[in-house]
Amino acid sequence: MKSFPYENVSDEVKEVVSGLLQGADDYHRGHKARLARSVQLIVDSKPEGRILEIGTTGFIPLALKALLPDVTVDVTHFDRSMPSVFFKTVEINQKKMTVNAMSVDLENRPIPADNNTYDYVVCCEVLEHMEIDPMFMLQEINRVTRYDGSLFLTTPNVASSRGLHKIVRGLEPYFFMAYHKTREYHRHNYEYTALSLEALLKYAGYRGRVWTEDLFEDAVPDTVDRLIAAGFDIKNTGDNIIAQVKKHSDVVERFPVGFYV
Secondary structure, eight states: OOOSSOTTSOHHHHHHHHHHHTTOOHHHHHTHHHHHHHHHHHHHTOOOSEEEESSOOSHHHHHHHHHOTTSEEEEEEOOTTSOSEEEEEEEETTEEEEEEEEEOOTTTSOOSSOTTOEEEEEEESOGGGOSSOHHHHHHHHHHHEEEEEEEEEEEEBTTSHHHHHHHTTTOOOOSSOOOOTTOOSOSOSOOBOHHHHHHHHHHTTEEEEEEEEOOSSOOOHHHHHHHHHTTOOOOOOSSEEEEEEEEOSSOSOSSOBTTBO
16 A cells, blocks of 8 residues: 655645545545545646536545635536436535535436536546446546546556566556456456557547556566666556546547457
């Protein structure tokens, strides 16, 4: 597990994150460094207006309420028993707020919002769970985002230093591909590299910066150093891919070759 506090996070963000996640569950505790760094990058980009968070756990709205009180945060929620639009109370560690929520299957149904509604979209650790059609979700994000609006997206990096370390020892590089004994659908279905994610986002009409950082576990630099010494051009080996991109156009290719057959 990555140590916390993370070095590229301000004291203000650390305080908010620590306050929200004191006594956190296993998921939030394991993702604490990533959550803190993600919030820091969002805050540093100075978003204004209306934000949409895809696949909320409640953490992002609560953190942004504390750090950016002037923005409005809407969320998506996968609950077919709820109306398409409803008010949802999110709560972590006795801190709570009510947000506008949209119940939607992100791979099958449109987001119930008008075109060009949002100034900023946050999509953290969702893309890797898409089972059949990730471009449907990205197409919908594009549609509801205004031109020159921003998308902040994170997803695990299959080509991390730890993944490369596994490959050279004859193991699968995947981050979280194991099946659940409980038959749940929370495993990863597709894990990306920085290059593949950048390509997918360009097909989705977005341009900007895509890079990696180690936000889950400490790096394994020895394997990377040995591969570089052997002549391989190795880049972007952090275990989490971060994309800070802007809507450049409508979707360029609905079913891009290499991702779809």
